[in-house]
Amino acid sequence: MTTQTSIRVKTLVIDGRDVSAREDQTVLQVAREHNIFIPSLCYLEGLHPVGACRLCMIEVKGIPKLQPACVTRIKEGMEVVTRSERIDKYRKMVVELLFAERNHICAVCVSNGRCDLQNMAKALDIDHVGVPYQYPRLNVDATHVRFMADHNRCILCTRCVRVCDEIEGAHTWDIMARGRDSRVITDLNQPWGESESCTSCGKCVHVCPTGALFEKGKSVAEMVKRRQFLPYLTTMRESW
Amino acid sequence: MKVMPKQIVIDPVTRIEGHGRITIQLGDDGVVQDAHFHVTQLRGFEKFCEGRPFEEMPSLMARICGICPVSHLIAAAKACDALLAVRIPPTAIQLRRIINMAQIVQSHALSFFHLSSPDLLLGMDFDPVQRNIFGVLQRYPDLARDGIRLRRFGQQIIEWLGGKRIHPSWVVPGGVNEPLTEQRRNQILATIPEALEIIVRTLDWFRTAMGIFQEEIATFANFPTLYMGLVNEDGEPDYYDGRLRVVDSAGNVINDGIEAAEYHDYIGEYVEPHSFLKSPFYIPLGYPEGIYRVGPLARLNVADRLNEPKAYEEWSAFRELGRRAVQSSFYYHYARLIEILFCIERLRTRLSRPDILNKHVRAYAEPNSFEGVGMSEAPRGMLLHHYKIDEQGLVTWANLIIATGHNNLAMNRGVLQAAKHFVKGNKIEEPMLNRVEAVIRCYDPCLSCSTHAIGKMPLHVQLVSADGGILDEIKRG
Secondary structure (H helix, E strand, O other): OOOOOOOOEEEEEEOOEEEEEEOOOEHHHHHHHOOOOOOOOOOOOOOOOOOOOOOOEEEEOOOOOOEEHHHOEOOOOOEEEOOOHHHHHHHHHHHHHHHHHOOOOHHHOOOOOOOHHHHHHHHOOOOOOOOOOOOOOOOEEOOOOOEEEEHHHOOOOOHHHHHHHHHHOOOOEEEEOOHHHOEEEEOOOEOHHHOOOOOOOOHHHHHOOOOOEEEOOOOOOOOOOOOOHHHHHHHHHHOO | OOOOOEEEEEEOOOOOEOOEEEEEEEOOOOOEEEEEEEEOOOOOHHHHOOOOEHHHHHHHHHOOOOOOHHHHHHHHHHHHHHHHOOOOOHHHHHHHHHHHHHHHHHHHHHHHHHHHHHHHHHOOOOOOOOOOHHHHHHHOHHHHHHHHHHHHHHHHHHHHHHOOOOOOOOEEOOEEOOOOOHHHHHHHHHHHHHHHHHHHHHHHHHHHHHHHHHHHHHHOOEOOOEEEEEEOOOOOEOOOOOEEEEEOOOOOEEEEEEOHHHHHHOEEEEOOOOOOOOEEEEHHHOOOOOOEEOOHHHHHHHOOOOOOHHHHHHHHHHHOOOOOOOOEOOHHHHHHHHHHHHHHHHHHHHHOOHHHHOOOOEOOOOOOOOEEEEEEEEOOEEEEEEEEEOOOOEEEEEEEEOHHHHOHHHHHHHHHHHHHHHOOOOOOOHHHHHHHHHHHHHOOOEHHHHOOOOOOOOOEEEEEEOOOOEEEEEEOO
16 A cells, blocks of 8 residues: 555646646646746745735636635636736736835835846836825834845735745744734844844845845845745755 | 015026026116025935935935936945945046046036037027027037037946946945946047047137127126135046145135045035025135135136146136136136046046956945045036944935035125126016026036926016016016
């Protein structure tokens, strides 16, 4: 008798194309394997998906509500639509709300030209923000010897929280408060430089999609995020 | 019946960078009593940079202006160098000098050809509808094209070095972030001969044209003041570094060798209730006696020499214009052209040195000092950025003294002088008002920079009595 569980292959339709995939895969993973573009900001290969940014919303036949592709498992016979007027409008609104929520000043940002949020706005043809800016007064945490956290540029994607917990195992980062008051924090909302748990590994900095977490000393447009470590570490650990 | 005092308002002043207003106060007899140049906008860069990482300051401060962002980049980067307390690589200094000179060429070309040449070529009395760069293009297409080509020359160098023409982020604390390649160097050198031809041709024309403007030369802010500018060890104008020199109207050096960090011992800032633009003055002489001028005229007045052959010749002729320091602000135009010539020749000299291609162009450090001052020459004059930071490198305080600000007292006095000479009676004549505006234009003020404001509107002039009644009104644009 074998203990190995068998994973079955299922077939589904994405944007009219018949595709087949392993049953434990999500719609987002399958779409990307077949070069079908579904935007996302919080999703990162190698970290557990959380469905936080709501950019990967898709239409599934038979379900009236939009579904987040990153946490929607495939089903046999599923029919998925990744682009429609409704979806495009929804995605644009999500990105506009992200821009309006905090103070994203691309022109003076360390990540200008290399920012996932900025690139997303370009990909979705966003040329203006239709909702009023909130201009919250947020601080910059520069207490760490090597890194800085600028909450003005944080989109609460929780990539830093997940990479610190799942890959580094330190769980220095977490989220406090709710709604528009939410902030990423280190330890129990102590300055980053005083964190007991932080190992200063820098993984959070490199997975951060914007200029919210960056290396000290970097000037405008100079912060290059290197994320190759993530699939490498994930694969190595799985093979143990 | 008693005649009420009247006021003439020129709002906004046109063909300058930014938004300003002139009011001319008339007495009972219709004679000009007083005149003021008001800068009516406020932007507050000194406030909203608080709490930001200091590494962001060069790019943040460059946003003060789209015409001279490089000047702010340079002054801010120098202030940040002082925070790092490092010596930046010599090649980085040379490269910063080059981009700064390219910026001076393009900005001066804009001021002279695009903004002021309509007055000079078409005449102060010309139909205001056509008294602009398009009018010049129609009647003097060669000269207009020269102006456009010359501005492009400077802008192109900025793009080649910094990656883009406006707001490049190439200048960083500690140096620059990319060395110059040989290919780029050769590209720049190849554009220099045409630029030189243009400026020599323009100077030949301007020298003869000055004969027509004797009345303007005599009355356009033609009065004694101090002059301030940065000079290097050879006594040449130094646009990037150097120390501050002050000369009086007789051309005597009254102070020399002032370091950036000492500026607050010499430059005070007085606040006039009528303007958002502060009025800096030379502290040892007090307010308002410490009135001084900066910019092209001042730089050529404080210099001992210009060590480039053509520029030296031209500068020598310029110095003959006044027995001591050259006083009339009309000569700002002439000085601007001489500076363009000097910068082009100096660009060629610097780019021809092999060490300009050196790859070591940046010094790295954490902040080692909590306070830093950067001083350099912008196209319009000496520029000061002064920052304080906390232990983590976040900005806690900033003070900027901008070139146009230094000239504020002189601009006000110049407006009064021209108004007294040209404005007569209580009927507004457009040409007379244009002459009052043209005084301001001599200084090429960048109000966007000096108050950190931006705006443009058609000219609106009102002649208002003391009880608020509009006696006369004209609209332009």
